[in-house]
Amino acid sequence: MSIEAVQVTRYFGQAAAVWQLDLSVPSGSVTGLVGPNGAGKTTLLLMLAGLLRPDSGSIRVAGLDPVAQPRQVHQAVGWMPDAFGTWDSLTCSEILETFAVAQDVERSTIMDRVQEMLRTVHLADMASAPARVLSRGQKQRLGLARALVHRPQVLLLDEPASGMDPRSRADLRILLRELAGAGVTVLVSSHILGELEEMVDHVAFVSRGRTVHGAVSGADEAGDAGVETAEGSTGAAGRPRPVRTAWRMRALDGDLLADWLRGSELAGVVEEPGAVRLELADDRAAAQALRQAVEAGVEVMAFGPVTGTLEETYLAMEEERR
């Protein structure tokens, strides 16, 4: 596990923003952090980034303790806050350069790295522009470049897509998937659930300062309280759940599809003639199911994860906006 939080608590005055929270995030994956306003997501991310001390509990990020080893954690982590404050008179290039220096990036490589990062977030044209002229979405992209400039092992993003246009959001999704593929651990909070669903491998729900068991494998589980309440969550609650577990297969011949499903060992239901919904453990299981269906002669014309399950699960959570 690349991020491990055990019984972490943080108070602001009398109010517990995060309370006895458990979270385990696997390495090399993209994990979503989902919860209502005031649930404690930002507070949690700040503690993981070594920018806020927990009152109690233990945290390990890339094997490091943010309380005892803040400097090492800052170097291991890329942090992108929801609102990225820039020094308005510095240029985009100067801002990235400043952060690269602060993060001890090898001096001789800094300018190349800065150019590379500006290209990655499509701001190369703005390299010499002062930050004050950037739009909100462009500032977000610069914030992403800043978080990545020192090649962190762990990337913590708080609402990164807010203010970004559709092209930038799509680029963000692709970039986060690529980073995870290269072994970076990504934890991303977002309220844009449809988008999160497409980019994350797992999701952890936060409610009233605690992680709750978020089953996102489909409407059935979500509907019958697949999400435990904050009070009911213990133990495995901190383990994020895989996201793509409900899949829909459509075929030209509905009877053949239904026969194949009955004869297979797979968990699934016929939703309507020509369409079945399958519960599959992971992407590999999905690929196998598709192969089996095709080999059995089913003329599959569409197959993909059922979207909207994250939102269904979210809405099934006890509403507790603060």
Ligand SMILES: Nc1ncnc2c1ncn2[C@@H]1O[C@H](COP(=O)(O)OP(=O)(O)OP(=O)(O)O)[C@@H](O)[C@H]1O
């Ligand atoms: N510096 C602070 N001082 C006092 N209370 C705070 C502070 N920071 C956060 N809180 C409180 O802690 C709780 C959790 O806030 P936090 O910002 O972590 O929630 P969040 O899940 O990130 O919310 P959102 O989705 O709206 O960004 C809220 O009730 C908030 O008012």
